[in-house]
Amino acid sequence: MLRAAMALRKFHVSDTPPALVDGDVAVSRRKAKAIIGGSIEMRRLHGTPTEVGGSFILDPIFRESDLQKLRTLVNPADPRPLVIEIGFQMGEFAAAFCQANPDVRYVGFEVRKKYCQEADALAVKNGIENATFCLVDAREMLRDVLTPGTLDQLLVFFPDPWWKPRHIKKRLLTADFVADAAHWLRPGGRLLLKTDVPGYADWAQGVMAADPHFEVERLTNPAAELPPTLRERRCRFHGYPTFAVAATRRGPVRAV
Numbered sequence: 001m002l003r004a005a006m007a008l009r010k011f012h013v014s015d016t017p018p019a020l021v022d023g024d025v026a027v028s029r030r031k032a033k034a035i036i037g038g039s040i041e042m043r044r045l046h047g048t049p050t051e052v053g054g055s056f057i058l059d060p061i062f063r064e065s066d067l068q069k070l071r072t073l074v075n076p077a078d079p080r081p082l083v084i085e086i087g088f089q090m091g092e093f094a095a096a097f098c099q100a101n102p103d104v105r106y107v108g109f110e111v112r113k114k115y116c117q118e119a120d121a122l123a124v125k126n127g128i129e130n131a132t133f134c135l136v137d138a139r140e141m142l143r144d145v146l147t148p149g150t151l152d153q154l155l156v157f158f159p160d161p162w163w164k165p166r167h168i169k170k171r172l173l174t175a176d177f178v179a180d181a182a183h184w185l186r187p188g189g190r191l192l193l194k195t196d197v198p199g200y201a202d203w204a205q206g207v208m209a210a211d212p213h214f215e216v217e218r219l220t221n222p223a224a225e226l227p228p229t230l231r232e233r234r235c236r237f238h239g240y241p242t243f244a245v246a247a248t249r250r251g252p253v254r255a256v
Protein backbone atom coordinates (compact mmCIF):
# COMPACT_ATOMS: atom_id res chain seq x y z
CA MET A 1 0.00 0.00 0.00
CA LEU A 2 2.74 2.40 1.06
CA ARG A 3 4.79 1.38 -1.97
CA ALA A 4 1.83 2.10 -4.29
CA ALA A 5 1.35 5.53 -2.71
CA MET A 6 5.04 6.32 -3.15
CA ALA A 7 4.92 5.21 -6.77
CA LEU A 8 2.00 7.58 -7.38
CA ARG A 9 3.82 10.42 -5.67
CA LYS A 10 6.85 9.77 -7.84
CA PHE A 11 4.72 9.77 -10.97
CA HIS A 12 2.92 12.98 -10.22
CA VAL A 13 5.43 15.68 -9.39
CA SER A 14 3.19 18.70 -9.09
CA ASP A 15 5.42 20.90 -6.90
CA THR A 16 6.30 24.14 -8.58
CA PRO A 17 10.03 24.16 -9.21
CA PRO A 18 11.58 27.45 -8.05
CA ALA A 19 13.81 27.75 -11.08
CA LEU A 20 10.77 27.68 -13.35
CA VAL A 21 8.89 30.36 -11.49
CA ASP A 22 11.92 32.61 -11.20
CA GLY A 23 13.39 31.77 -14.58
CA ASP A 24 12.53 34.66 -16.84
CA VAL A 25 12.77 34.63 -20.60
CA ALA A 26 16.28 36.06 -20.63
CA VAL A 27 17.59 33.31 -18.36
CA SER A 28 16.03 30.57 -20.43
CA ARG A 29 17.38 32.07 -23.66
CA ARG A 30 20.90 32.25 -22.26
CA LYS A 31 20.99 28.68 -21.02
CA ALA A 32 18.98 26.91 -23.69
CA LYS A 33 21.96 25.64 -25.60
CA ALA A 34 22.07 21.94 -24.92
CA ILE A 35 21.13 19.74 -27.82
CA ILE A 36 20.50 16.20 -26.67
CA GLY A 37 23.33 13.96 -27.78
CA GLY A 38 25.48 16.92 -28.84
CA SER A 39 25.13 18.99 -32.00
CA ILE A 40 24.09 17.13 -35.11
CA GLU A 41 27.37 17.90 -36.86
CA MET A 42 29.40 16.55 -33.92
CA ARG A 43 27.25 13.44 -33.80
CA ARG A 44 27.75 12.90 -37.51
CA LEU A 45 31.48 13.24 -37.12
CA HIS A 46 32.01 11.33 -33.90
CA GLY A 47 28.82 9.41 -33.11
CA THR A 48 28.25 5.74 -33.62
CA PRO A 49 25.43 4.89 -36.03
CA THR A 50 23.03 2.35 -34.59
CA GLU A 51 20.87 0.01 -36.59
CA VAL A 52 17.34 1.35 -36.62
CA GLY A 53 15.06 -0.76 -38.72
CA GLY A 54 11.34 -0.04 -38.91
CA SER A 55 8.72 0.85 -41.46
CA PHE A 56 8.33 4.46 -40.35
CA ILE A 57 11.66 5.28 -38.67
CA LEU A 58 14.10 7.75 -40.17
CA ASP A 59 17.64 8.23 -38.89
CA PRO A 60 18.45 11.55 -40.59
CA ILE A 61 21.78 12.01 -38.82
CA PHE A 62 23.49 8.89 -40.01
CA ARG A 63 21.56 8.01 -43.16
CA GLU A 64 21.72 10.59 -45.94
CA SER A 65 18.81 8.88 -47.72
CA ASP A 66 16.68 9.37 -44.58
CA LEU A 67 17.59 13.04 -44.43
CA GLN A 68 16.43 13.40 -48.01
CA LYS A 69 13.20 11.53 -47.18
CA LEU A 70 12.60 13.94 -44.31
CA ARG A 71 13.20 16.94 -46.58
CA THR A 72 10.70 15.54 -49.10
CA LEU A 73 8.19 14.92 -46.35
CA VAL A 74 8.27 18.50 -45.06
CA ASN A 75 8.37 20.01 -48.54
CA PRO A 76 5.91 22.93 -48.69
CA ALA A 77 4.77 21.80 -52.15
CA ASP A 78 2.93 18.94 -50.44
CA PRO A 79 -0.62 20.27 -49.85
CA ARG A 80 -1.32 18.10 -46.79
CA PRO A 81 -1.19 19.87 -43.40
CA LEU A 82 2.12 19.31 -41.62
CA VAL A 83 1.94 18.33 -37.94
CA ILE A 84 5.08 17.80 -35.88
CA GLU A 85 5.26 16.26 -32.41
CA ILE A 86 8.38 16.46 -30.28
CA GLY A 87 8.91 13.66 -27.76
CA PHE A 88 6.27 11.14 -28.90
CA GLN A 89 7.62 8.46 -26.57
CA MET A 90 5.51 5.29 -27.10
CA GLY A 91 3.66 6.84 -30.06
CA GLU A 92 0.23 6.45 -28.52
CA PHE A 93 -0.94 9.92 -29.51
CA ALA A 94 0.61 9.52 -32.98
CA ALA A 95 -1.33 6.32 -33.69
CA ALA A 96 -4.68 7.74 -32.56
CA PHE A 97 -4.12 11.11 -34.22
CA CYS A 98 -3.01 9.66 -37.56
CA GLN A 99 -5.89 7.24 -37.61
CA ALA A 100 -8.35 10.08 -37.03
CA ASN A 101 -6.57 12.39 -39.52
CA PRO A 102 -5.35 10.28 -42.46
CA ASP A 103 -4.87 13.39 -44.61
CA VAL A 104 -2.20 15.08 -42.48
CA ARG A 105 1.56 14.59 -42.64
CA TYR A 106 2.56 13.63 -39.10
CA VAL A 107 6.27 13.74 -38.31
CA GLY A 108 7.42 12.81 -34.80
CA PHE A 109 10.81 13.46 -33.24
CA GLU A 110 12.30 11.44 -30.41
CA VAL A 111 15.83 11.07 -29.11
CA ARG A 112 15.42 7.53 -27.83
CA LYS A 113 15.73 4.64 -30.22
CA LYS A 114 13.63 2.37 -28.02
CA TYR A 115 10.66 4.74 -28.25
CA CYS A 116 11.02 5.04 -32.03
CA GLN A 117 10.75 1.28 -32.24
CA GLU A 118 7.73 1.16 -29.90
CA ALA A 119 5.96 3.89 -31.87
CA ASP A 120 6.79 2.21 -35.16
CA ALA A 121 5.39 -1.11 -33.97
CA LEU A 122 2.19 0.56 -32.79
CA ALA A 123 1.76 2.39 -36.10
CA VAL A 124 2.27 -0.84 -38.05
CA LYS A 125 -0.20 -2.67 -35.80
CA ASN A 126 -2.80 0.04 -36.41
CA GLY A 127 -2.30 0.17 -40.15
CA ILE A 128 -1.16 3.82 -40.02
CA GLU A 129 0.20 5.22 -43.27
CA ASN A 130 0.81 8.90 -42.60
CA ALA A 131 3.25 8.83 -39.68
CA THR A 132 7.04 9.17 -39.73
CA PHE A 133 9.26 8.92 -36.67
CA CYS A 134 12.66 10.58 -36.64
CA LEU A 135 15.42 9.51 -34.28
CA VAL A 136 17.01 12.90 -33.67
CA ASP A 137 16.87 15.97 -31.43
CA ALA A 138 14.06 17.95 -33.02
CA ARG A 139 15.45 21.43 -32.39
CA GLU A 140 18.48 21.40 -34.60
CA MET A 141 17.02 19.17 -37.28
CA LEU A 142 13.92 21.34 -37.69
CA ARG A 143 16.10 24.41 -38.13
CA ASP A 144 17.80 22.59 -40.94
CA VAL A 145 14.87 21.14 -42.85
CA LEU A 146 11.78 23.32 -42.35
CA THR A 147 10.76 26.12 -44.69
CA PRO A 148 9.58 29.20 -42.75
CA GLY A 149 5.82 29.61 -42.48
CA THR A 150 4.90 26.09 -43.57
CA LEU A 151 4.13 24.20 -40.37
CA ASP A 152 0.51 23.78 -39.26
CA GLN A 153 0.96 22.42 -35.75
CA LEU A 154 3.89 21.94 -33.40
CA LEU A 155 2.96 19.65 -30.52
CA VAL A 156 4.92 19.34 -27.30
CA PHE A 157 3.20 17.05 -24.85
CA PHE A 158 4.33 16.60 -21.27
CA PRO A 159 7.98 17.55 -21.81
CA ASP A 160 10.47 16.80 -19.07
CA PRO A 161 10.39 19.85 -16.76
CA TRP A 162 14.10 19.53 -15.83
CA TRP A 163 13.71 20.80 -12.28
CA LYS A 164 17.29 21.22 -11.17
CA PRO A 165 19.05 24.54 -11.91
CA ARG A 166 21.98 22.71 -13.49
CA HIS A 167 19.55 21.03 -15.89
CA ILE A 168 17.76 24.20 -17.02
CA LYS A 169 19.76 24.20 -20.22
CA LYS A 170 18.06 20.94 -21.22
CA ARG A 171 14.52 22.33 -21.20
CA LEU A 172 12.79 22.19 -24.54
CA LEU A 173 10.44 25.11 -24.24
CA THR A 174 12.57 28.24 -24.14
CA ALA A 175 12.43 31.70 -25.70
CA ASP A 176 14.73 30.49 -28.49
CA PHE A 177 12.49 27.53 -29.19
CA VAL A 178 9.37 29.71 -29.20
CA ALA A 179 11.08 32.13 -31.62
CA ASP A 180 11.95 29.20 -33.88
CA ALA A 181 8.36 27.97 -33.68
CA ALA A 182 7.14 31.44 -34.77
CA HIS A 183 9.47 31.15 -37.73
CA TRP A 184 8.29 27.67 -38.76
CA LEU A 185 4.52 28.01 -38.26
CA ARG A 186 2.24 29.40 -40.93
CA PRO A 187 -0.05 32.29 -39.93
CA GLY A 188 -2.88 30.70 -37.93
CA GLY A 189 -0.66 27.68 -37.14
CA ARG A 190 -0.26 26.64 -33.55
CA LEU A 191 2.30 25.64 -30.95
CA LEU A 192 0.54 23.48 -28.37
CA LEU A 193 1.94 22.48 -25.01
CA LYS A 194 0.40 20.06 -22.55
CA THR A 195 1.79 19.43 -19.12
CA ASP A 196 0.78 18.15 -15.70
CA VAL A 197 3.12 20.57 -13.90
CA PRO A 198 1.24 23.79 -13.07
CA GLY A 199 4.44 25.82 -12.62
CA TYR A 200 5.69 24.69 -16.01
CA ALA A 201 2.39 25.66 -17.68
CA ASP A 202 2.54 29.15 -16.13
CA TRP A 203 6.17 29.60 -17.06
CA ALA A 204 5.72 28.34 -20.62
CA GLN A 205 2.68 30.55 -21.09
CA GLY A 206 4.83 33.52 -20.05
CA VAL A 207 7.59 32.56 -22.49
CA MET A 208 5.10 32.17 -25.35
CA ALA A 209 3.25 35.41 -24.52
CA ALA A 210 6.56 37.31 -24.52
CA ASP A 211 6.91 36.54 -28.22
CA PRO A 212 4.99 39.19 -30.20
CA HIS A 213 4.22 36.72 -33.00
CA PHE A 214 1.84 34.70 -30.85
CA GLU A 215 -1.68 34.96 -29.47
CA VAL A 216 -1.61 32.78 -26.34
CA GLU A 217 -4.45 31.10 -24.47
CA ARG A 218 -5.15 28.33 -21.99
CA LEU A 219 -7.32 25.58 -23.44
CA THR A 220 -10.01 24.42 -21.08
CA ASN A 221 -10.97 21.25 -22.94
CA PRO A 222 -8.09 20.08 -25.17
CA ALA A 223 -9.52 16.55 -25.10
CA ALA A 224 -12.34 17.77 -27.32
CA GLU A 225 -10.02 18.17 -30.29
CA LEU A 226 -7.06 15.82 -29.83
CA PRO A 227 -6.62 12.26 -28.57
CA PRO A 228 -4.80 11.93 -25.24
CA THR A 229 -1.17 10.97 -24.87
CA LEU A 230 -0.07 8.10 -22.65
CA ARG A 231 0.87 10.44 -19.82
CA GLU A 232 -2.39 12.32 -20.17
CA ARG A 233 -4.37 9.09 -19.87
CA ARG A 234 -2.40 8.17 -16.76
CA CYS A 235 -3.13 11.57 -15.23
CA ARG A 236 -6.81 11.14 -15.92
CA PHE A 237 -6.75 7.66 -14.42
CA HIS A 238 -5.19 8.99 -11.20
CA GLY A 239 -7.38 12.10 -11.14
CA TYR A 240 -4.53 14.56 -11.64
CA PRO A 241 -5.15 17.80 -13.54
CA THR A 242 -3.40 18.60 -16.79
CA PHE A 243 -2.89 21.95 -18.50
CA ALA A 244 -2.82 22.99 -22.16
CA VAL A 245 -1.38 26.22 -23.54
CA ALA A 246 -1.87 27.15 -27.20
CA ALA A 247 0.11 29.82 -29.02
CA THR A 248 -1.40 30.77 -32.39
CA ARG A 249 0.89 32.36 -34.96
CA ARG A 250 -0.09 35.83 -36.04
CA GLY A 251 0.76 36.66 -39.64
CA PRO A 252 2.74 37.38 -41.69
CA VAL A 253 5.89 35.23 -41.35
CA ARG A 254 9.15 37.14 -41.78
CA ALA A 255 11.53 36.18 -44.58
CA VAL A 256 15.06 35.01 -43.71
Ligand SMILES: C[S@@+](CC[C@H](N)C(=O)[O-])C[C@H]1O[C@@H](n2cnc3c(N)ncnc32)[C@H](O)[C@@H]1O
Residues within 6 Å of the ligand: 036, 086, 087, 088, 089, 090, 109, 110, 111, 112, 115, 136, 137, 138, 139, 157, 158, 159, 160, 172, 229, 230, 231, 232
Ligand atom coordinates in the same frame (compact mmCIF):
# COMPACT_ATOMS: atom_id res chain seq x y z
C1 LIG B 1 8.09 13.02 -20.61
S1 LIG B 1 8.35 12.34 -22.13
C2 LIG B 1 6.94 12.71 -23.11
C3 LIG B 1 5.73 11.95 -22.86
C4 LIG B 1 4.73 11.83 -23.99
N1 LIG B 1 4.75 12.98 -24.90
C5 LIG B 1 3.37 11.69 -23.36
O1 LIG B 1 2.67 12.72 -23.29
O2 LIG B 1 3.03 10.59 -22.92
C6 LIG B 1 9.45 13.43 -22.98
C7 LIG B 1 9.98 12.77 -24.23
O3 LIG B 1 10.59 13.76 -25.05
C8 LIG B 1 11.77 13.24 -25.61
N2 LIG B 1 12.57 14.43 -25.96
C9 LIG B 1 13.06 15.36 -25.11
N3 LIG B 1 13.70 16.34 -25.76
C10 LIG B 1 13.61 16.04 -27.08
C11 LIG B 1 14.08 16.65 -28.27
N4 LIG B 1 14.77 17.80 -28.22
N5 LIG B 1 13.82 16.08 -29.47
C12 LIG B 1 13.12 14.91 -29.51
N6 LIG B 1 12.65 14.28 -28.40
C13 LIG B 1 12.88 14.82 -27.21
C14 LIG B 1 12.33 12.35 -24.52
O4 LIG B 1 13.17 11.35 -25.00
C15 LIG B 1 11.06 11.75 -23.93
O5 LIG B 1 10.68 10.54 -24.51
